Amino acid sequence: MTDILIVDFVVVIFIFLRVFSAFIAAPIFGHNAIPIVIKISLSIVLSYIIFLTIDRSAFNVPVSLWSLTVYGAKEIITGLTMGFMLHFVFYGISYAGTLIGFDMGLVMAEMFNPMEETSNNVIGEAIYFASVIILFLINGHHYIIRGLVSSFDLIPLGKFTITNATLELLINYSAGVFVIAVKIASPILVSFFLIHIAEGITARAIPQMQIFFVTQPLKLGLGFVLLASITPIYIYVIKNLLKGYEDSLYNLIKAMSN
Template identity: 45%
Template sequence: MMIDILTNNFVSFLLIFLRIIAMFFSAPILSDNSIPVFVKIVLALFMSYVLLISLNINTPLASLNFTYLTISALKEIIVGLAIGFFMQLIFWGISYGASLIGFDLGLSMATVFNPNLEISGDVVSTLFYILAMLTFLLINGHIFLFTALHESFKLIPPTELKISDSTAQELIIQSANVFIIAVKIASPIMVTFFLMNIAEGIMSRIIPQMQVFFVLYPLRIGVGFLLITTTMIFFFYVIKELLKLHETNLIKFIRVLG
């Protein structure tokens, strides 16, 4: 009897650990390579122990065969990755919106290395990504991630993941929101440059001898950076509200998984 209890607790602990460590390698901030893998593993082990005790998680084990344990482990990894992936969506949307701004500014070829995403992106995209990360920390988004993880074990106990049509539909809807977020971020600058393009077209028709593109190109960059600077408070507010809304959607998404 004692061996069965210990075995049950060990398997439950392992399943909890797999969900947590999967989220650590996919969620914003936590997946950053500046955090050593050893630290992630130790923190995941500690959290697994705390959750096992505090939530009194006791996974009913129908059998301890290899197939059952493998499927259960895959379920927990999927849940952890799904939570992290879901939170990353908004940052991808913000980065994409900033890339649209950089394209209008003519700075899409001016790239810098983004240490968080480990890719080269334009300077505007990297700037907005860092702004989004700082905003995420300011509104205690990192704490919310742990809260959401805690709630996930209440809504989706180990081995209880259910993938249905509603799950796929919700994931598709939230993935499509990446483009909506991008438009919300880029729309003020895009509208301004659209009007500038119309003005450039009119000027090129009125004064065909004038090289409008070469004359006004430096002006476009100056106006773009002026708009970004003057509307930075607006961008901060929009990003903050988008993050709060996304946090609410994450809890809904976890409920769908359960």
């Protein structure tokens, strides 16, 4: 009886390490504004629920302190990797807003992002917080929880391995930040590219005109008009990007299980 209790206790600890690591690495869940007591409490509750659902018969408890440390480190790395995955989507969305703000002439207009604890362009922050709202509206926070639960079926406790497929996926997802940014920012970037061409032609045709003083208010106003007009399209694109995160997370879990 005592041996069974020891095994169950060790299993719960390992499950907790993976769940808690995923929570603190994920955006929103890992924000400093959320008290650590709440994070730990949620992790304990979810860990116990997962403990009741997984098959523990095949798990062999490490007998040495070194083995316990290695198993614990593997669970922490697994959780951190899964939690950090969602950041790639938000980084791309925020960077798209930065590109738009740069073309609108709002390079120096920055605001503090409490989620990432960095300063960013105001347009980037507006799109970032809009995407956070969309994430909750589509129940995107459930993606991380479902991914955590399914990860214990594909990646048994202590069986995490770094494979070439895992590294390749992480590299592709990190490169996808720029793809996401271009997808979101391209309508406005193309519009401003045409304005820049018109600026160049006008500057050559009428060199006496202070072209930048004339076009700067135009670009600022046009930028806000374009943002307002294509907001429904942005919502649709961002919603699909966040929904695609669940498939990306599942592919990463499969890669880590090989």
